[in-house]
Amino acid sequence: MPPAAPAPAPTPEDEVLHRTDGGVSWITLNRPEAMNAVTRDQRERVIALLGAASADPDVRAVVITATGKGFCAGADLRGAPPGASAPTERVAGDVARMIRLGAQRLITAVLDCEKPVIAAVNGTAAGIGAHLALACDLVVAAEGARFIEVFVRRGLVPDGAGAYLLPRLVGPQKAKELMFFGDAVPAAEAERLGLVNKVVPGDALEETARAWAQRLAQGPTRALALTKQLVNASLDGDRAAALAAEAAAQEINMTTADAAEGVAGFVERRTPTYRGR
Structure with missing residues (x-):
């Protein structure tokens, strides 16, 4: 028998699910096997969907959430576009340009979206995944969710607007503690610090996010x-x-x-x- 044909590669539409329901745009990261570490294609689709939500008068609110056990484990550093090869020489400015056009564009798209954006954090939000959640206007977290400033564990400076967002949410001293040590912050502690608006049981996360989004969708x-x-x-x-x-x-x-x-x-x-x- 001939060998089975390989499964088709997932498309951005598979890896970022989208639906509009009752005036609410639902954006769902869907790579649970990778804890929803975000690829370039996913990033571009999320940015496009947020832009579309701003421009569509029938969209009145946005929810960003994810499937599986993780909200977003950060950037997928292995997610280079097909056919791309590693540069043989790094030129000064390459990394800054990559961050401006990548992680910073994603966070800016959330901050600049002309509709209120709710993060429904179902699990671990690490690195750029934490910043994606914290850039949202309201954050609802499942009891098992965690927020991790993982950059220090990799010897990196926080990017994706982390040093901009965190001091505004928790003050500079606490922001430094979170970024210097990179410890996981459980959902209940995140709520106490002001990183999260509300913590709910995992099976109530979607219902809670939906109720808030519908209230926003009925507003001015x-x-x-x-x-x-x-x-x-x-x-x-x-x-x-x-x-x-x-x-x-x-x-x-x-x-x-x-x-x-x-x-x-x-x-x-x-x-x-x-x-x-």
Whole structure:
């Protein structure tokens, strides 16, 4: 008998599942055999899906989650594009360029997404996987989840915006402790530190993320997007810039149909119905 044909190589659509349900874009990392260590193709698909969510008025919220026991074990350093060969000589600037175009683009896509993004962390989130979760606007974690700043274990500097995100979440002293030692932070401790909004039993993770996402999807989407931008920017600028941005955001928001509906609902003593417009 002839040998069996090799199984077809998985596609990016296989390794990052996607569906839209009730105005919520669900992005699911799907390489459980690799603890969802993210490849270049997966990264590019996640970035594209986040961009599509921003541009689609019918998408009102996003959930990023994963299959299996791990949320994301970091970057898959073996995941070079097919046919790519290792460079024979490293030129100064190569690594910085790789990080800018790779891990930093992924985290920036989450931070800049114009819809609220929830991380539903089902298991270990390490390295860039931890930063992917922490860049999200809300983080729900299963009881068995762990967060690990794994870079120091490899003799590396944290990348993928880790040194930007962590001090803003837990303060500089605690951020240094996490990054200097690389110890695993269990979900309950992560919640106590402020890395996680809520910890739930593993079998309640999807249900909890869905409930939060549906609440967000029923909210005033443009107001939420502007609020996200204001909060993110407030950590980087001074008070005058923050207040100017706040006033400009409210000016923009008052042109939306949802703002008019919210005011009308208040005046008429009824619950407003937001359409994300």
